Amino acid sequence: MTRRVYLDHNASTPVHPDVVAEMLPYFGERFGNPSSVHGFGREARAGVDLARERIARFMKVPADEVVFTSGGTESDNMALKGLAFARGKGHLITSRIEHHAVLRAAQWLETQGFTVTYVGVDEHGMVDPDEVKRAIRPDTIGISIMHANSEAGTIQPVAAIGALARERGIPFHVDAVQTFGKLDFDVNACGIDLLSFSAHKIYGPKGVAGFWIRKGIKVQAVQHGGEHERRRRAGTENVPAIVGFGKAVEIRGRDMKAEHERLTGLRDRLWEGIRARVPDVRLNGHPTERLPGTANLSYRGVESESIVLGLDLKGIGVSAGSACTAGSVEPSYVLVAMGLPLDWAMGAVRHSLGRSTTVEDIDYVIESVEPIVRKLRAAMPVGAA
Ligand SMILES: Cc1ncc(COP(=O)(O)O)c(C=O)c1O
Numbered sequence: 182m183t184r185r186v187y188l189d190h191n192a193s194t195p196v197h198p199d200v201v202a203e204m205l206p207y208f209g210e211r212f213g214n215p216s217s218v219h220g221f222g223r224e225a226r227a228g229v230d231l232a233r234e235r236i237a238r239f240m241k242v243p244a245d246e247v248v249f250t251s252g253g254t255e256s257d258n259m260a261l262k263g264l265a266f267a268r269g270k271g272h273l274i275t276s277r278i279e280h281h282a283v284l285r286a287a288q289w290l291e292t293q294g295f296t297v298t299y300v301g302v303d304e305h306g307m308v309d310p311d312e313v314k315r316a317i318r319p320d321t322i323g324i325s326i327m328h329a330n331s332e333a334g335t336i337q338p339v340a341a342i343g344a345l346a347r348e349r350g351i352p353f354h355v356d357a358v359q360t361f362g363k364l365d366f367d368v369n370a371c372g373i374d375l376l377s378f379s380a381h382k383i384y385g386p387k388g389v390a391g392f393w394i395r396k397g398i399k400v401q402a403v404q405h406g407g408e409h410e411r412r413r414r415a416g417t418e419n420v421p422a423i424v425g426f427g428k429a430v431e432i433r434g435r436d437m438k439a440e441h442e443r444l445t446g447l448r449d450r451l452w453e454g455i456r457a458r459v460p461d462v463r464l465n466g467h468p469t470e471r472l473p474g475t476a477n478l479s480y481r482g483v484e485s486e487s488i489v490l491g492l493d494l495k496g497i498g499v500s501a502g503s504a505c506t507a508g509s510v511e512p513s514y515v516l517v518a519m520g521l522p523l524d525w526a527m528g529a530v531r532h533s534l535g536r537s538t539t540v541e542d543i544d545y546v547i548e549s550v551e552p553i554v555r556k557l558r559a560a561m562p563v564g565a566a
Pocket residue numbers: 191192251252253254255257280282327329330331356357358359379380388390
């Protein structure tokens with residue numbers, strides 16, 4: 182049987198067995214609607230309440246500031262549209278390397294009369310807080326900068342940007358979908374007012390996420406209906422998923438630090454191993470300020486899709502560009518924003534490691550990639566690289 186190695190944890194993660202166990206009763210005997218006043222409803226409500234408390238404890242924030250949503254995408258939409266429509270008009274600042282959930286929400290807001298500045302990044306994929314500072318205007322109503330990019334993994338200087346935002350009283354949203362439960366950070370110390378985070382990146386189920394809103398920050402609801410989530414997000418709660426999310430966060434609180442060190446070691450082993458065997462390869466993203474499990478490598482002159490398919494035949498799952506845009510032959514907009522030349526950007530492959538990744542897995546990937554790249558290069562027309 183072909184060995185199977187999953188190195189696409191930034192796209193999604195397998196649900197932790199303890200999370201599955203915690204969810205199961207909520208598909209069965211605890212099926213009630215948490216808004217119902219009877220015992221069946223109260224059981225479901227208790228599950229939702231516990232999840233909210235676990236997340237709030239992990240974040241060191243009051244539980245009533247945490248809202249459950251259907252995904253990081255919805256949380257990001259709530260942040261941008263919620264901030265914009267609570268004020269009616271004004272200017273937003275974000276970056277060119279945000280997830281599409283932020284970028285496309287911002288672009289849509291431009292069609293509704295709001296103005297947006299998209300700050301750039303340096304060659305490591307990092308936003309310069311001074312550029313954010315220069316972009317601030319008297320009518321700036323919000324700043325949204327992601328904590329870490331899913332492709333390059335570069336960790337942004339959110340504390341410096343948060344300090345700027347706080348000085349000027351501008352609400353600061355951070356898309357922490359790729360860092361929540363992976364990096365130890367404090368929303369208060371970083372001056373963050375709104376945070377998006379998602380369950381399926383941290384061994385929780387898909388289709389459930391969190392949106393944290395600091396008390397006093399005005400955000401217009403995007404979805405209207407019943408009284409759920411203190412009228413901030415209408416709709417019957419996805420109880421089993423929320424319960425699983427709470428458990429996943431509790432587990433991360435326990436495992437995060439040790440996992441950070443282990444994954445950093447494996448990530449560096451992968452890069453060192455490949456660089457020693459394959460010529461014309463580079464590491465994209467910041468050399469040190471990078472997600473512990475993320476290694477985005479570019480093979481010059483080779484199409485990344487071909488490498489992904491070659492590795493797939495060996496049972497290895499990696500991604501070319503971000504998962505959300507996989508299948509497209511366009512170079513990644515993130516790598517283009519970082520100024521990567523086209524012949525490098527087209528050959529970018531993201532490896533994202535997780536809790537099941539072993540040293541043997543990494544060594545297998547290193548061994549597998551070298552002949553694939555060699556054959557692809559040999560098949561190319563002379564001078565094409
Ligand atoms: C930085 C970032 N924001 C938002 C999202 C969207 O989250 P979800 O898949 O939960 O909608 C992702 C997913 O890859 C992401 O990486």
